Amino acid sequence: MRDWTHAEHAEATGREITRMAEVLRDRDMSTPVPTCPGWDLAALTAHTGGVHRWAAAMVRDLAERRYDRDRMELGLPADPGGYAAWLGEGAGSLPEALLSREPQAPMWAWGGDRHVRFWSRRQLHETVVHRVDAELALGLPVSVDEDVAADGVEEFFDILPYARWSPGVAELRGAGETISLQADTGAGWVVTVDPDRFHHARSLRPGTVTVRAATAADLLQVVWGRRSPQDYGVEGDAGLLGWWLERAVI
Template sequence: MKAVEGWTHVAYAEAIGAEVARMAKAVRDRNPATPVRTCPAWDLRELVVHTGSIHRWATAMVRDLAPQRYERAEMDLGVPELGGNLAAWLEAGAGPLAEALRGQDPDAPMWAWGGDQRVRFWSRRQLHESVVHRVDAELAVGIAPEIDEDVAADGVTEFLDVLPYARWRPELADLNGGGDTISWQADTGPAWLITLTSEGFRYERSAAPGDVTVRAATAGDLMMLAWGRRSHQDYAVEGDVKLLQWWVDRSAI
């Protein structure tokens, strides 16, 4: 099964481990009470517990081809006690997740919160979940994050693919318009053009300018912008800045 950007289900699954290892390295021997400024309600411990719990939750659902959502609060996820080795616990969840994903047919139906109700949703989603929270951890401890370009290019597209399904965010219902366009462009080549229509938004891979255009050095910069890990004020913006701020305020998930 080919995914956008040429990725496959197996390639997504195998890329997760490297991201989890990078996150574990960032948090190892750090103060777990360190604030995570990109997730204001969390400290480093809560960030790691969330990420490792999501990995284990997804592992169980993929393993069982769950037809319905499992309740994480009802699962024993082995979260370490205060003072426990968070980095080791986080790393320990990556292998079983990748193994569960590789062991299933990517086209097998199962519950997913996105539009693609198949196993393949989870390989892609868990890669980018891991990337974004690795970035959170690095920013919290003062490491300048970098995202591999091939990962980031798919990560921006995945954000736009899942955004309409984040139903816990009622603000998403406002993401419509009369043809207004928002362009995200990276100096390394990847570019996206978002068009607001009366029925919502659509996007295409295009370097055409928009009513507002954001220019960043890399696709990684644009992925961090999409997921709210960096501000548009960090980049060159041309055109209708109010339109961009309107999008940012309503597309945060």
């Protein structure tokens, strides 16, 4: 696993937007998206492209407060047939906005890192996970770069404590039990649930329960609820894992 810079996150975001737009091009936008219940590809695309434009606007303004996305003019085409191209336009405009500001510049963010750099990382993984949603909906093979996926798993753990709208997060307390996520590629994390909080660290050791998968991309899908850990391998206290996954939701 490697550490990323703001510029690397921004540039990777552009590449991932292009990939998602290509996946969606000429598709039936009424196709249901099982991993986002109640959404079809049109709703998935509108959401993802809307988030890109919302984040870009806040970064350009170094916003001190959250903008109301529902009140913004996002330029969504009237015809869903144009949604993929509209999404793809963000491959230029979002990285441009992210790179126009210093990574350490303070601004509003819902995570703990309230700086521009929060948004380059967040938009990369927002896009990756929703591209995966589209690929799963269309029955396409899922492929995520291993470095991107490993950073995405770690980002999930970094931002999870700040998902205050998700009531189960407050219940993630315990007596030192550990949830270990391990990939055959060498990426690994251990989450510890203590009486007052949970915390994570890069580690290759097993836990009270351990999920073993081939790649970090597999683990990314597990933590974001896109695949079941039983699709891979679970060792140890499966009840603890189920308890964690029910509550660790963003």
